[in-house]
Amino acid sequence: MALPARVRRGYAMGSVATGTFGTVPGLLLLPYLTDTLGVAAIVAGLIVFVPKAWDVVLNPIAGRISDRSQSPRGRRRPFLLRAGIALAVTFALIFAGPSGPPALAAVWVLVAFLVCATAYAFFQVPFNAMPAEITSDAGERTRMMTWRVAVIAIAILLSGATAPLIVDTFGYTAMGAYVGVLLLIGTVGAYVATAGVTEDATEAPRGxxxxxxxxxxxxxxxxxxxxxxxxxxxxxxxxxxxxxxxxxxxxxxxxxxxxxxxxxxxxxxxxxxxxxxxxxxxxxxxxxxxxxxxxxxxxxxxxxxxxxxxxxxxxxxxxxxxxxxxxxxxxxxxxxxxxxxxxxxxxxxxxxxxxxxxxxxxxxxxxxxxxxxxxxxxxxxxxxxxxxxxxxxxxxxxxxxxxxxxxxxxxxxxxxxxxxxxxxxxxxxx
Incomplete structure (x- = not known):
């Protein structure tokens, strides 16, 4: 059974968040740490890497937790909204901390980025899981992914082009707030568009x-x-x-x-x-x-x-x-x-x-x-x-x-x- 067009396209809105979050930290977080906060390069590299390593461990746990969810709004949808809001807020906080001394600034960014990465795991994993539950049509899943990949490309190009410009014009704090808005648009858009879809009711296994x-x-x-x-x-x-x-x-x-x-x-x-x-x-x-x-x-x-x-x-x-x-x-x-x-x-x-x-x-x-x-x-x-x-x-x-x-x-x-x-x-x- 085909999904409504608003679900296929609206679900893809979540890729505004995944594409943006996957692009901007890689472009700007390292130079922000080294050139603005004065953090040593080796320490800055660890700050950028540690949250990614944490996500590798956390993603299966996030999947397990969302498998066992029994919310009346859907097994996965509540995670999109809650984690999405947390993702947007904590991303903005990464670039809104103290400017010195470097040790204090480094700790602020590390903690904020870890919390942000945690929120991202609890958004991305349920988001990725939804197509398997909201349609039994394998062709429909492909159409959903086509929209998703196109939106990812737009998000990468848009955020990759505009975020550095905002840094150059207004500074890192304004850029963090701007990207936070993009993340919020993507996560809330996916949550709203998938309202009312019927999910597979199979229960998660115990153990x-x-x-x-x-x-x-x-x-x-x-x-x-x-x-x-x-x-x-x-x-x-x-x-x-x-x-x-x-x-x-x-x-x-x-x-x-x-x-x-x-x-x-x-x-x-x-x-x-x-x-x-x-x-x-x-x-x-x-x-x-x-x-x-x-x-x-x-x-x-x-x-x-x-x-x-x-x-x-x-x-x-x-x-x-x-x-x-x-x-x-x-x-x-x-x-x-x-x-x-x-x-x-x-x-x-x-x-x-x-x-x-x-x-x-x-x-x-x-x-x-x-x-x-x-x-x-x-x-x-x-x-x-x-x-x-x-x-x-x-x-x-x-x-x-x-x-x-x-x-x-x-x-x-x-x-x-x-x-x-x-x-x-x-x-x-x-």
Whole structure:
């Protein structure tokens, strides 16, 4: 049964929050700590990383808690509103603390960011779990994810472009308040739009969390899908970490980073419906395989950054972006299929734990990707003290390898578990 259009589109409003929160801290939190608050770089790096590591642990717990919710407003919906409001408020507080001394400012940001990350886990995991419960139509789930990925792209482009401008014009406190409003719009929008939907009434199983995690991980198709998605998140994390280095050292134009970023993310606005059509006619697995291959081709083509001409790199980033859009639409639609099929087979609702493990894996992959890129730079002899004026030939090679070959290999390896995925979405009805 098809969902009302307001539910499909309104549910996607939650991606305003996920896209914004996934973009802005990575762009601005580290320079805020080091350049405005005077926090040492190594301490600032830990402050940025620790909440992400905490989310890896917390996501399955958040899923378990939402699985056992029995609110009359729906199993997941109350989390969207409560956690969404907390997310918006605490994000603004991150950038509204004391300006000194540095130790006090660092503690403020760490505590605020930890609370903010906790709120985000209790929003994102129930948000990801909803498609498996509000429709039994596997094709409808794909249409929901198409809208979702398009809104994510808009949120990333909007927040990534406007937040730095607000910092430059009004300062970090105003930027925090502005982003808080964006987060509030996304979370409240998703909550309101999904009012009245009928959810799967299957009860969550009893027993310790460890046992429920074991049951979920034992599902072969979920395991294959998760391994493939995490490998891709790791590769994409490394690719995105290299954008500013490529622009500065290989293209000799720091402004090129914005063009590369837009070329990679922007295609999702145009091609997500095409990937949805592919999935509808040829299957989600086929769509995921095809989009993965396109992403690999685009990543390899990014080797053109080693030339003196910039436009081939932008074209390559666009090709990679076309593939990236599909590698978001397809697995995000396949995950609720797997979770719903497992619920139907066992009679127990573990959908929140499925999505909790999924978001934990994605968070871990995206968090480790920049670290992997940094390791490649270190092996190549990247010199931090040069201030962007010069790098050795081996360091320049490392910049390119970490940006193109490493992501291409990681994404290509994801094809191995993905080929063994066996769930037929035609039978994936809750």
């Amino acid at each position: 310790p969390l460890r046992e429920q995690l074991r049951v979920v991980v034992s599902e072969p198709d979920f395991r294959r899908l998760l391994v493939a998605f995490v490998a891709q998140a790791l590769g994409v994390g490394a690719l995105l970490a290299g954008v500013s280095y490529v622009a500065r050292y290989l293209l000799a134009d720091p402004a090129a980073s914005s063009v590369l970023f837009a070329a990679f993310v922007g295609p999702a606005l145009l091609v997500s419906p095409l990937w949805e059509r592919w999935c509808r006619h040829r299957g989600k697995k086929a769509g995921y395989l095809a989009s993965t291959v396109v992403l690999v081709v685009g990543a390899v083509a990014l080797w053109t950054v080693t030339s003196d001409v910039a436009w081939p790199s932008y074209v390559a980033a666009g090709i990679a972006g076309i593939g990236y859009a599909g590698t978001q639409v397809c697995p995000l639609a396949m995950l609720p299929d797997v979770a719903a099929a497992a619920t139907r087979a066992s009679g127990a609702n573990r959908i929140g734990i499925f999505t909790g493990l999924w978001t934990a894996g994605e968070t871990l992959g995206l968090a480790l990707g920049p670290g992997l890129y940094g390791l490649v730079l270190a092996v190549g002899g990247y010199a931090e003290s040069t201030g962007g004026t010069a790098q050795s030939p081996s360091a320049l090679t490392a910049i390119a390898v970490g940006f193109t070959i490493v992501p291409a290999v990681l994404v290509a390896l994801s094809l191995l578990p993905l080929r063994r995925y066996s769930l037929d979405e035609r039978t994936a009805h809750a």
